Amino acid sequence: MEDERKKLPPHSPEEVDASRRQFLRNLGVTAAMASLLSSGAVLEERRAKRAQAETLQTQPGGAPALRGTVTVTLQVNGKEHALQIEPRVTLLDALRDHLGLTGTKRVCDRGSCGACTVLLDGKPVYSCSVLAVDAQGRRIETVESLAQGEQLHPLQQAFVERDALMCGFCTPGFIMSLKALLDRTPQPTLQQVKEACAGNICRCGTYNRIFEAAIAAAQSVRRGG
Numbered sequence: 001m002e003d004e005r006k007k008l009p010p011h012s013p014e015e016v017d018a019s020r021r022q023f024l025r026n027l028g029v030t031a032a033m034a035s036l037l038s039s040g041a042v043l044e045e046r047r048a049k050r051a052q053a054e055t056l057q058t059q060p061g062g063a064p065a066l067r068g069t070v071t072v073t074l075q076v077n078g079k080e081h082a083l084q085i086e087p088r089v090t091l092l093d094a095l096r097d098h099l100g101l102t103g104t105k106r107v108c109d110r111g112s113c114g115a116c117t118v119l120l121d122g123k124p125v126y127s128c129s130v131l132a133v134d135a136q137g138r139r140i141e142t143v144e145s146l147a148q149g150e151q152l153h154p155l156q157q158a159f160v161e162r163d164a165l166m167c168g169f170c171t172p173g174f175i176m177s178l179k180a181l182l183d184r185t186p187q188p189t190l191q192q193v194k195e196a197c198a199g200n201i202c203r204c205g206t207y208n209r210i211f212e213a214a215i216a217a218a219q220s221v222r223r224g225g
């Protein structure tokens with residue numbers, strides 16, 4: 001069989017020129033497509049990297065982490081709370097601003113007045129001077145844990161009955177310091193009461209009534225509340 005290609009007429013100069021132009025045109029289209037494809041690939045790569053970065057910032061449990069924050073788990077009044085906070089946040093700020101437990105007061109915010117006293121594993125601490133991250137794994141008790149519904153804790157009841165507060169800003173701190181005392185010493189002396197409150201300041205000067213309330217509360221606890 002005769003080779004078909006031999007039957008094709010030779011290309012004229014015009015045909016050769018036209019085919020060269022077509023070739024160059026095709027080359028341009030191909031280059032543009034390649035450029036489009038590669039810019040699409042770059043975008044896709046960027047998207048993948050962003051997704052990867054977001055995944056890396058996601059904490060266990062799926063909660064998205066904000067830049068500069070850590071997950072802090074606090075056990076407050078018998079309940080566990082996972083907070084997404086900056087490491088510099090104090091226990092006081094975590095309680096008040098992140099958990100809404102505003103019974104604990106901020107007065108001096110520098111470890112000198114005792115208004116922010118809470119119990120850590122049963123011991124009184126200034127919550128303004130403890131970082132929330134350092135309170136992880138500890139049992140935290142705030143003044144909100146004392147009353148059971150309408151039933152006040154004997155200390156709260158005694159403060160009311162003995163008129164042991166004026167402005168009340170120092171009261172939650174005094175009550176938590178005294179709770180720590182009564183938990184370990186059910187029958188405290190007046191001297192022990194005073195020592196237990198040594199880290200608390202009452203600017204209204206209701207000390208004597210606070211001490212009386214503490215002794216009365218101890219008697220009430222011994223009688224069974």
Ligand code: FES
Pocket residue numbers: 105106107108109110111112113114115116117126127128129
């Ligand atoms: S507010 Fe913490 S000691 Fe004064």
Ligand code: FES
Pocket residue numbers: 164165166167168169170171201202203204205206
């Ligand atoms: S009752 Fe006002 S500071 Fe104590």
